[in-house]
Amino acid sequence: xxxxxxxxxxxxxxxxxxxxxxxxxxxxxxxxxxxxxxxxxxxxxxxxxxxxxxxxxxxxxxxxxxxxxxxxxxxxxxxxxxxxxxxxxxxxxxxxxxxxxxxxxxxxxxxxxxxxxxxxxxxxxxxxxxxxxxxxxxxxxxxxxxxxxxxxxxxxxxxxxxxxxxxxxxxxxxxxxxxxxxxxxxxxxxxxxxxxxxxxxxxxxxxxxxxxxxxxxxxxxxxxx
Amino acid sequence: xxxxxxxxxxxxxxxxxxxxxxxxxxxxxxxxxxxxxxxxxxxxxxxxxxxxxxxxxxxxxxxxxxxxxxxxxxxxxxxxxxxxxxxxxxxxxxxxxxxxxxxxxxxxxxxxxxxxxxxxxxxxxxxxxxxxxxxxxxxxxxxxxxxxxxxxxxxxxxxxxxxxxxxxxxxxxxxxxxxxxxxxxxxxxxxxxxxxxxxxxxxxxxxxxxxxxxxxxxxxxxxxx
Numbered sequence: 001x002x003x004x005x006x007x008x009x010x011x012x013x014x015x016x017x018x019x020x021x022x023x024x025x026x027x028x029x030x031x032x033x034x035x036x037x038x039x040x041x042x043x044x045x046x047x048x049x050x051x052x053x054x055x056x057x058x059x060x061x062x063x064x065x066x067x068x069x070x071x072x073x074x075x076x077x078x079x080x081x082x083x084x085x086x087x088x089x090x091x092x093x094x095x096x097x098x099x100x101x102x103x104x105x106x107x108x109x110x111x112x113x114x115x116x117x118x119x120x121x122x123x124x125x126x127x128x129x130x131x132x133x134x135x136x137x138x139x140x141x142x143x144x145x146x147x148x149x150x151x152x153x154x155x156x157x158x159x160x161x162x163x164x165x166x167x168x169x170x171x172x173x174x175x176x177x178x179x180x181x182x183x184x185x186x187x188x189x190x191x192x193x194x195x196x197x198x199x200x201x202x203x204x205x206x207x208x209x210x211x212x213x214x215x216x217x218x219x220x221x222x223x224x225x
Numbered sequence: 226x227x228x229x230x231x232x233x234x235x236x237x238x239x240x241x242x243x244x245x246x247x248x249x250x251x252x253x254x255x256x257x258x259x260x261x262x263x264x265x266x267x268x269x270x271x272x273x274x275x276x277x278x279x280x281x282x283x284x285x286x287x288x289x290x291x292x293x294x295x296x297x298x299x300x301x302x303x304x305x306x307x308x309x310x311x312x313x314x315x316x317x318x319x320x321x322x323x324x325x326x327x328x329x330x331x332x333x334x335x336x337x338x339x340x341x342x343x344x345x346x347x348x349x350x351x352x353x354x355x356x357x358x359x360x361x362x363x364x365x366x367x368x369x370x371x372x373x374x375x376x377x378x379x380x381x382x383x384x385x386x387x388x389x390x391x392x393x394x395x396x397x398x399x400x401x402x403x404x405x406x407x408x409x410x411x412x413x414x415x416x417x418x419x420x421x422x423x424x425x426x427x428x429x430x431x432x433x434x435x436x437x438x439x440x441x442x443x444x445x446x447x448x449x450x
Contacts, residue, residue: 116417157445161427188430192341195427198420202386205413206447214446220382222437 009033010176011073013066013080013088016040016047019104020079022150023142023180024061025051030179033060037069039088044069054151070095075172077102078128079142082109085124089131097135102173103128103193104142106200114205116198123193125163139164139173140193143200145182146214158216161187161196185219234258235401236298238291238305238313241265241272244329245304247375248367248405249286250276255404258285262294264313269294279376295320300397302327303353304367307334310349314356322360327398328353328418329367331425339430341423348418350388364389364398365418368425370407371439383441386412386421410444 012024015036028034028051036051038044044063051061062069070076070092076099080088085105105124109117121127125140132138141162149156160177162184164170170186177184187196199217206215237249240261253259253276261276263269269288276286287294295301295317301324305313310330330349334342346352350365357363366387374381385402387409389395395411402409412421424442431440 114413114417116413116419118419185431186434187427188339188434192339192423192427192430194341194343195420195423198417198423202412202417202420205417206410206444209411209413210447210449212447216445218443218445219431220441220443221439222431222435224435 007031007033007060008075009035009073011035011037011069011076013037013069013076013078013092014084015069015079016043017079017081018147019142019145019150020077021047021051022147023077023079023104025054025151026180027176028055028059028061032179034062035069035073036061036063037066038063039066041065041068067092067095073099075100075102075176077104077176079104081105082107082124085127086131089128093132096132100137100139100169100172101128101132102139102141102176104140106143106197108201114201114208116201118194118198122191123197125190125193125197129165129190137165137169138190139169140190140196141173141177141184143196144203144216146216149214150180156182156216157214157218158182159218160184161199163187163190163192163196165190232256232258232285233300234260234298236260236262236294236301238262238294238301238303238317239309240294240304241268242304242306243372244367244370244375245302246272246276247372248302248304248329250279250376251405252401253280253284253286257404259287260294260298261286261288262291263288264291266290266293292317292320298324300325300327300401302329302401304329306330307332307349310352311356314353318357321357325362325364325394325397326353326357327364327366327401329365331368331422333426339426339433341426343419343423347416348422350415350418350422354390354415362390362394363415364394365415365421366398366402366409368421369428369441371441374439375405381407381441382439382443383407384443385409386424388412388415388417388421390415
């Protein structure tokens with residue numbers, strides 16, 4: 001899992017939420033140093049304590065404010081609801097420059113959660129880049145994964161499409177996908193994030209239409225070498 | 226396959242192209258009356274003759290101008306390259322009112338075919354509705370299916386996501402998906418077409434990235450009743 005000789009550190013902003021907590025769990029389990037971030041450092045510390053209890057000794061999970069988590073991590077994942085997306089990014093802008101930011105946000109606008117509604121930037125991930133500027137790499141991933149599955153040690157029957165501002169950004173993100181126990185695919189430039197984010201509305205629609213709860217996707221017809 | 230007592234008629238505008246010809250083949254094989262349309266009625270007649278030869282006696286395939294095909298059909302599928310999308314739709318506008326139009330178009334803008342680039346309307350299918358007005362139903366489907374597979378009698382390992390202006394429009398389109406031998410899913414309102422159309426660029430990117438030629442998708446975690 002290392003990119004260099006030490007365990008890589010990953011901040012999970014909004015890591016007290018269900019999706020973020022699930023990713024934090026999987027990454028800490030894989031040996032990453034996980035910095036759970038929240039607007040409230042107290043809530044982040046409580047979530048980190050929960051995760052350490054689940055994971056047992058040896059796991060590195062700390063709870064911090066979003067700002068401190070972003071500042072201390074090498075890679076920063078954003079797992080906040082879309083309503084908190086802009087504010088969260090603006091609050092960590094100075095701390096993420098030169099790093100890799102992985103945006104997990106789905107720009108769902110209740111009540112029409114089964115209808116694709118993208119922000120003017122084209123997608124939440126492109127909006128993140130607009131807010132944060134060109135001084136960092138941005139990737140998008142994990143939009144279609146059910147948070148309920150992440151916190152359990154069971155196989156997840158849904159692939160993860162990864163977009164990003166460079167091949168290197170996508171490759172680094174794909175390592176985190178694998179570390180989370182998932183199958184990932186390089187899905188191209190950040191402009192393609194609209195597909196990943198929009199697919200969440202499509203899958204929610206399919207769940208309602210067909211009476212299911214965990215619709216996902218798999219890429220077919222490709223054998224990874 | 227019938228919605229009423231007679232075989233349903235389906236126009237395939239741009240049916241001399243590879244995708245359109247494949248769909249025409251599958252639908253005629255399933256017993257639909259297929260009207261192959263082209264800007265050139267001569268080319269349409271030649272394509273229809275090819276298909277009749279492939280299909281043998283009993284298949285109903287006619288070649289016509291796009292206008293005449295649209296006028297005589299109950300359902301109209303559009304399978305033209307994006308560069309001919311607007312012009313083709315404007316040329317049949319008066320003949321498709323009150324009908325169901327199924328847009329197969331992917332708004333791919335060469336040379337950047339691996340990058341999602343949607344028209345201002347949001348997607349090609351939404352653009353079709355803008356051009357044609359509110360006096361007809363519009364659906365989108367078949368964007369991710371390899372044309373090479375349609376003209377062969379082999380199973381296609383790629384599901385078809387279907388969006389549309391109403392549940393009825395999607396249900397009618399899903400019947401044509403099944404008639405083509407494919408597994409289809411109701412993917413929600415026409416606004417969700419950006420996912421279907423954009424997914425084509427993602428799949429082309431995956432093909433290039435992983436050295437494959439027929440990347441597709443399957444919906445997982447749902448058991449159709």
